[in-house]
Amino acid sequence: MTNDSNGIENKNSNNSSQLPAAFIQKLVDNYRNNQLALINQNMAMDDAHSIWFDLVTLKNFIAEIETEALAIDPAVENKDLGIRFYYAAYSPEMQPPIPSNYSKKHTLVMVPTKKEEGLNYDFNPFQEEEGKALAVTGIALAQNHGDLVPPGASIVESY
Template sequence: MTNDSNGIENENSNNSSQLPVTFIQKLVDNYRNNQLALINQKMAMDDAHSIWFDLVTLKNFIAEVEAKALAIDPNVENIDLGIRFYYAAYGQETQQPIPTNYSKKHTLVMVPTKKEEGLNYDFNPLQEEGKALAITGFALAQNHGDLVPPGASIVESY
């Protein structure tokens, strides 16, 4: 076994997609016992603690980022593209397709990034200049997975 840069023991240090179950549980517990507990107490609610996206949605979003980035910059390489996950929250009033029971709950917004001069900038391939996100109009982004709660936590392992 070896330790990675985070001090995590890993039998296969070449596979960055593997984490020890105990480490995952510790991270989840840290969030639930600290940030989530304070949010629930302060806001008197049962906030979401997980979000699920199906693979088709994720793959389609990634493919769209790649295709639109190439359309405005034919020299862009996939290694320079990424996705930033913003922590976000729905408002008091939701609008379709967002269910009303998602009101005020945590969510994620995924935004493309493009590396320039060693920095991963938020990137909107719907704009010709591309570098910064649109202040008005539309930006390429993804949101609205299934939240738990209000979804059933019986499907979760952590």
């Protein structure tokens, strides 16, 4: 076993979905003590520090990415598809179905990506330009609006 530059023990060379809990806590603490503290202080608010999505929503989004990508490029392989998570913030003026207590808070927007020539491009199967699908205008395949904490109860969080 080896340790990487962050002190994380690597049991093997594959992409494991396991991280030490102490490392996760350190990352969360770093964010809360630095970025979140500055945001809350400078914007005089209690910004969101986590977001939750149910597995059904995530699996459906992944399935839709796969289906739509295959519809425009039957040769695309799953290894060339991915999801980019954009940090985002809700506007001060909220529109349903987004609750008004989400106003100005952090959120995530997930957009599909497709690898071309070794680069993971944002990918919108609803808009094609010379064989390359880009999310630029109109409707884009994306996912947003999980449950934010706050305003949700932080009692459900471990970190």
